[in-house]
Amino acid sequence: MGYIGGLYQTGAVQIGTHRLEALRRILSQRGQYDPAVFHVGEISKQNGYDMAMQAAKNGGLAEAMLLGSDEVAEGALEAFRELGLRVPKDVAVVIYQDIETLQSKWPTGTCIEMFPDYVWQNAIELLLRRIGQKRGQPMTVTVPTHIKIGDTA
Numbered sequence: 001m002g003y004i005g006g007l008y009q010t011g012a013v014q015i016g017t018h019r020l021e022a023l024r025r026i027l028s029q030r031g032q033y034d035p036a037v038f039h040v041g042e043i044s045k046q047n048g049y050d051m052a053m054q055a056a057k058n059g060g061l062a063e064a065m066l067l068g069s070d071e072v073a074e075g076a077l078e079a080f081r082e083l084g085l086r087v088p089k090d091v092a093v094v095i096y097q098d099i100e101t102l103q104s105k106w107p108t109g110t111c112i113e114m115f116p117d118y119v120w121q122n123a124i125e126l127l128l129r130r131i132g133q134k135r136g137q138p139m140t141v142t143v144p145t146h147i148k149i150g151d152t153a
Contacts, residue, residue, distance in 0.1 A: 053079045
């Protein structure tokens with residue numbers, strides 16, 4: 001399994017780092033980690049497109065690719081389509097769906113879904129605590145996910 005995804009970091013806020021580390025660790029434990037099929041850049045549609053194009057041209061695609069966010073997935077899937085790669089026949093795809101922007105474009109795709117209500121509820125609670133001076137230190141929140149089987153993998 002390979003990965004095309006992005007990382008975002010500003011101050012104490014990090015997005016994508018834990019996901020990437022966990023995937024590398026799990027695949028390494030199983031003897032299946034290959035750095036040649038892991039492509040990491042910024043979280044954007046353009047970056048997803050560029051990384052997918054580069055990976056395909058350089059032989060850096062695995063049989064199955066985890067696309068690390070909706071934005072990256074949108075660009076990567078566009079690149080696969082332009083290259084004539086058929087999903088899932090030529091490359092199986094699982095999308096880590098952190099927002100719901102892709103549902104209208106690929107409603108039957110295989111994805112790992114976050115729970116947006118959980119995210120918003122915790123974000124609001126943390127903000128209110130911060131405003132009320134009840135919390136001074138940054139916190140790490142781990143968001144639960146589940147896999148929805150579709151037709152892309």
